[in-house]
Amino acid sequence: MKPRPSHYARAFVDSIASGTSGQAAREGLVRALAKNGDTHRLAQVVYEIEKIETQSHGGHMVQMEFAREPEKHLESTLHKQFTKDDLITIALNPSLIAGTRITLDESRELDLSLAGKMRALFTHY
Amino acid sequence: MSQLFSQLGIEPVALIWQALNFIVVLVVLFYFVYTPLSELVAERSKKIEKGLEDAVCAAGELSRAEEAFEARLSEAENEALGVMRQAEQDAQAHSQKLVAKGEERATAIVAEARTLAAHARDEEMWALEDRAKEFVTSVLAKTVALDPRAVDEALIAQAADLVRAELHAQKAA
Numbered sequence: 001m002k003p004r005p006s007h008y009a010r011a012f013v014d015s016i017a018s019g020t021s022g023q024a025a026r027e028g029l030v031r032a033l034a035k036n037g038d039t040h041r042l043a044q045v046v047y048e049i050e051k052i053e054t055q056s057h058g059g060h061m062v063q064m065e066f067a068r069e070p071e072k073h074l075e076s077t078l079h080k081q082f083t084k085d086d087l088i089t090i091a092l093n094p095s096l097i098a099g100t101r102i103t104l105d106e107s108r109e110l111d112l113s114l115a116g117k118m119r120a121l122f123t124h125y
Numbered sequence: 126m127s128q129l130f131s132q133l134g135i136e137p138v139a140l141i142w143q144a145l146n147f148i149v150v151l152v153v154l155f156y157f158v159y160t161p162l163s164e165l166v167a168e169r170s171k172k173i174e175k176g177l178e179d180a181v182c183a184a185g186e187l188s189r190a191e192e193a194f195e196a197r198l199s200e201a202e203n204e205a206l207g208v209m210r211q212a213e214q215d216a217q218a219h220s221q222k223l224v225a226k227g228e229e230r231a232t233a234i235v236a237e238a239r240t241l242a243a244h245a246r247d248e249e250m251w252a253l254e255d256r257a258k259e260f261v262t263s264v265l266a267k268t269v270a271l272d273p274r275a276v277d278e279a280l281i282a283q284a285a286d287l288v289r290a291e292l293h294a295q296k297a298a
Contacts, residue, residue: 060292068273074281081288097262098269099280102288110291112284114269114276115262122258 009048059085067096
């Protein structure tokens with residue numbers, strides 16, 4: 001059975017915690033990925049490592065999607081709601097039409113996009 | 126007496142012989158003709174009587190046979206009538222069954238047609254609804270595109286409030 005990205009990430013974080021240098025841990029991770037033919041999953045592994053790191057400090061994984069490039073003051077309004085321990089990633093998604101969709105810890109979705117509101121409206125009526 | 130015979134030209138001896146001849150002929154005729162003829166006649170009479178009796182018996186038999194025939198004919202007629210009535214009842218029952226089956230099938234066809242019609246109507250409604258949604262969405266998108274900043278600002282402000290409330294709730298939990 002092939003290891004999942006979360007398994008690689010956990011192994012990487014554990015090796016760092018056990019005192020392995022960052023360089024050696026990175027090389028070990030790349031070797032393991034190459035050996036299992038999983039190099040194309042590197043981005044997922046990195047995301048999993050970030051997730052472990054963030055959650056270990058009590059932070060949240062925050063993904064913000066905007067319909068278009070947000071105004072600076074609007075972006076900062078949202079950023080103010082989070083702490084430095086939270087990991088925030090931003091993506092553009094024109095299908096939202098307007099507004100934003102925020103996902104917390106991959107589980108809680110706060111859909112304040114116009115497309116989401118329309119969908120909710122259509123679902124109810 | 127002999128004088129009388131002679132006057133009449135009768136010879137007594139010849140008369141006696143003739144008498145004897147006659148008796149002999151009579152005896153011979155009696156034994157060889159009369160008796161067989163009598164027996165023949167008696168037998169014939171018996172046959173005729175028996176034939177008459179047989180005829181009477183045959184008439185009786187015929188009568189009984191005719192009665193039996195009539196009875197059998199009547200019974201056969203009754204039986205045929207019963208069979209015809211039964212056949213008529215069976216045919217009627219079968220006909221009713223066929224009519225009921227036909228009505229049932231017709232009802233099912235009508236119900237199926239109604240279901241199909243309702244389904245087609247629903248599909249048309251859904252398609253229309255989808256087109257309406259797409260239209261409304263495209264109109265809103267175009268409307269928003271006129272001044273996206275205002276809409277974004279309102280929605281993102283709402284999002285900030287919601288995030289604050291969510292995080293607060295998580296901390297409280």
